Amino acid sequence: MADAMWIRRSSTEIEQRKRRQRFSPVGALGITTFIMLLVWLLPRHSGSTHWKAFALTFLTCFVLLYVSHVLVGRYLIPLPGPSYGPPTALILNMICPLCRTTQPDTDSHTCQCGGQLEPLDHWRWVEDDKAKGPSTPAI
Ligand SMILES: [Zn+2]
Numbered sequence: 491m492a493d494a495m496w497i498r499r500s501s502t503e504i505e506q507r508k509r510r511q512r513f514s515p516v517g518a519l520g521i522t523t524f525i526m527l528l529v530w531l532l533p534r535h536s537g538s539t540h541w542k543a544f545a546l547t548f549l550t551c552f553v554l555l556y557v558s559h560v561l562v563g564r565y566l567i568p569l570p571g572p573s574y575g576p577p578t579a580l581i582l583n584m585i586c587p588l589c590r591t592t593q594p595d596t597d598s599h600t601c602q603c604g605g606q607l608e609p610l611d612h613w614r615w616v617e618d619d620k621a622k623g624p625s626t627p628a629i
Contacts, residue, residue: 494617496590504612512563518555521565525551585610 499507526548558566584595588605599607 494615496585496613497616498587498608499612499614507611512560515552515556517565518552518559521555522548522552583610584608585613 526544529547530544555565558564583592584599584607585592586601586603586605587608589601589603591601592610593601593607595607601607
């Protein structure tokens with residue numbers, strides 16, 4: 491059997507990933523596109539689309555989402571309703587460092603084996619030979 495396993499990322503790597511995710515405009519762009527699609531599908535009074543207003547709304551919406559994500563780490567939708575975090579919060583996003591099983595987060599943040607759950611983001615799946623040597627030199 492191949493020696494594949496979960497290994498913990500270095501704290502430097504975790505920070506880099508967080509920063510990259512935080513400043514990535516992809517999520518904001520996706521949500522804005524979705525909202526604008528809904529707006530576009532709404533019935534209009536006149537037959538023509540006001541492209542200027544449309545573009546301005548798109549830009550405002552995108553900037554608000556992007557800035558909110560950079561500042562607070564969440565997408566604050568400029569509409570009534572809850573704010574939306576990354577979808578990973580809903581799935582198997584935690585890992586137990588003792589038994590190395592991925593699982594949903596629990597209220598107590600502890601695994602059935604007693605281990606303290608950590609965000610799966612802090613771990614990386616590696617295949618056989620890559621798992622043997624340390625991924626980054628210890629500082
Ligand atoms: Zn466990």
